[in-house]
Amino acid sequence: MTSTPTGNTLILRRQLAELTKRPVEGFSAGLVDDDNLLEWEVMIIGPPDTMYEGGFFKARLSFPEDFPLNPPKMRFITPMWHPNIYADGLVCISILHPPGEDQYGYEDSGERWLPVHTVESILLSVISLLSSDSPNLDSPANVDAAKEVREDFPTYKKKVRRLVRRSAEEAFD
Template structure:
């Protein structure tokens, strides 16, 4: 990367990581992919109880830009996911991860988008609530096929998600 991250960014990230290690958020664990790089985190999301994702173990990456906390990190599931608000390549599409300012498409209020006061914890909580929601946001889907299946074949959608959940649990213990 051309721009060198400032010390305050790395301090902030280190503090958030320490905080999450000391006081884990239920349903998550976080660590660094490589001890020498605070900008790449490994996240394990445990499927929330009483949801389609219950029993699943989903691996994800959080990648922070050098401008953090002015700009949000990107979150991408490495485990295969099937959800209207997660792109086929695993990138998570939630308001809190969208750059600050107004939404050019008018779907989101500026207040729902990224703000420097947000933390890794608030991101993870918002991803858990995304997976916990019985009704995914179908207004501007990241995965059009998953959104279509939710509308036209909800049972088929649930079956596909449950299959991925089972596979994720098997892979977690390989």
């Protein structure tokens, strides 16, 4: 960015420096392009003792111009099979939903985006999502995955394990 740094770029630059200096276990994050602080690439390592263990999941964080007033969007590039991740990879968790009241009444406003969230808190929430044995099936992003969790968990688990194996193979290609 050639112009004067704005508040959002200063915040993102500080968070990037912090994550570079003190990496957090379970993920790595960096810029897609050194000239654009609003696009980050992320690698999430499948959490131990979960179905996702051993996987390497690539994702993108896209920050809006008005960050931190509004949340970034997070999209997995690695194929995912999870009730709270859309088929196109878009992650659906409360802290990535815009601030304020939920028009559908599923979420408390305190569960939604707050400007105090950081890249670290977002990614730890996503790791927590992948670690959970009971994904949110009340308002699923991927209806087919939610249905499979409910009705045929062994098949769901098999699909996830297959994606994990593929992600591990592709991470080292």
